[in-house]
Amino acid sequence: MPARARRPLALAAAVATAAALGATALATAGATTAAAAETPLTGYELTWGIKQSFRTYVTGIAAGTFTPAEGATQAASNGAFTFVDGTGTYDTEGHTLDLGFKGSLNIVSKAHGFDITLSDVKFDSATTEITADVTKTSTTPGATPVTTKSEDAPLATVTVTRDMKDMATKLTAEAADVFGSASYENAAGDPLTLVQKTTPTPTPTPTPTPTKTTTPTPTPTPTKTTTPSPTRTTSASPSETSATKGEIVDGTLGWGVKESFRSYVVGSVAKGKIAASGGATQGTGNGVFTFVDGTGTYDTDADTLSAAFAGAVNFKGHETNGEYGLDLTLSDLKTELDGGAGELTADVDSLGEKSADVVLAKLKAASGQLTVQDGVIELDDVTATLTDSGAKAFGGFYTAGTELDPVDLAVAVDEDAQLPDDDGESTTGGSGTSGGSGTSGTTGGTGTTGSTTGSTTGSTTGGTSGSLASTGSDVPVGALGAASAVVVAAGAGVVVATRRRRTVS
Known part of the structure; x- marks a missing residue:
């Protein structure tokens, strides 16, 4: 299939309004307009298996292992990987998510001579990319091991949906190089799911201490931050607008x-x-x-x-x-x-x-x-x-x-x-x-x-x-x-x- 041009993704208007109210509650006196346009997000988890056939290859013919660390986990039976404690921002003007996650994944095969570590996994709905820092050591018999490092390597593009569950992914040329198979470029990866495990409660703006015996000004009730659900901006080409x-x-x-x-x-x-x-x-x-x-x-x-x-x-x-x-x-x-x-x-x-x-x-x-x-x-x-x-x-x-x-x-x-x-x-x-x-x-x-x-x-x-x-x-x-x-x-x-x-x- 011809590769499609990337387009920014946005959040629904109702969600944008709620998030903007949350940002207002968080803003302090003298805060700039730019600062108020970003709402902090915490407590997210990202689950992605890279590609099922790759996992089977590593633990099968390559006789290798997957070792998650620093909070990351792998599902049973050689399943998908979960990266935790995702934090970042929601842009109430651009209506985009930008999140980084804790956890690392080490992929090793002594038989096939590779040692790969993925860390600092990130997801950005504006670019529709999942990225990671990559350290890879390749070993050829009789030769000196070669180690390469790259930051924020784009591993896949993501088709973002409103519920952010089982989103389709497509592997990149960089992923094909990292995982050692040219056939992976533009191949379908495993679906990706993004969930918020905890919903933060905004800290209310402090209420001034009354100087007279008068009825105090009511403290604003904090507006609960709604978990964003991506959709496309009205300026983008029509997408997911057809009947179900x-x-x-x-x-x-x-x-x-x-x-x-x-x-x-x-x-x-x-x-x-x-x-x-x-x-x-x-x-x-x-x-x-x-x-x-x-x-x-x-x-x-x-x-x-x-x-x-x-x-x-x-x-x-x-x-x-x-x-x-x-x-x-x-x-x-x-x-x-x-x-x-x-x-x-x-x-x-x-x-x-x-x-x-x-x-x-x-x-x-x-x-x-x-x-x-x-x-x-x-x-x-x-x-x-x-x-x-x-x-x-x-x-x-x-x-x-x-x-x-x-x-x-x-x-x-x-x-x-x-x-x-x-x-x-x-x-x-x-x-x-x-x-x-x-x-x-x-x-x-x-x-x-x-x-x-x-x-x-x-x-x-x-x-x-x-x-x-x-x-x-x-x-x-x-x-x-x-x-x-x-x-x-x-x-x-x-x-x-x-x-x-x-x-x-």
């Missing part, structure tokens, strides 16, 4: 199945071609597909979404005398999500045999929360896992539970909303080649069998080692007869829409 539930008016859906399958279809074995139609498009260079005209319903209170998309994609391969051993069309793509979990279905037409609403993959989003921003709900890099019915469609070539390419989803819930632009060029035409018979690499095979020797390194088990998922291009056709090759292609070809070209391993 209703009809989807437009949308796009993306999924690449596995890049290796597309390479197989147009490669030296199947010698086929791929064509998108009905509004669907394919990215250049045998890229992934974009299905369009999303319709359906959504409910951000219940975090549910049901959407269907227009367009079709056809895969042809193993041609002999004008007939194809592989002829597969996917259409009527649908997604169902409830709390971030759901499924992906499609109608499948393989060599004239049609199956409607085949559940191909289970879906799991990084966050269960659906957020409307500028009239659009976006979900990037949703994990897609092959189902039992999907595995049957693959003819057992992939096993159930195999992780497929991630799904991208963007739906507009407002007629005036602008969907994100595609990252790359696309085309409705076919890709790859269609010429040649299927006898390449054979000694008498037919076009429907493909090559019996062209690729023999793969595995027929569908596992992650040596299978189509990891070979990158060719498929072990030697294990497939004419019928099974078609079945495998029928399942593996469930390639759905995407808004950008990916490189998938």
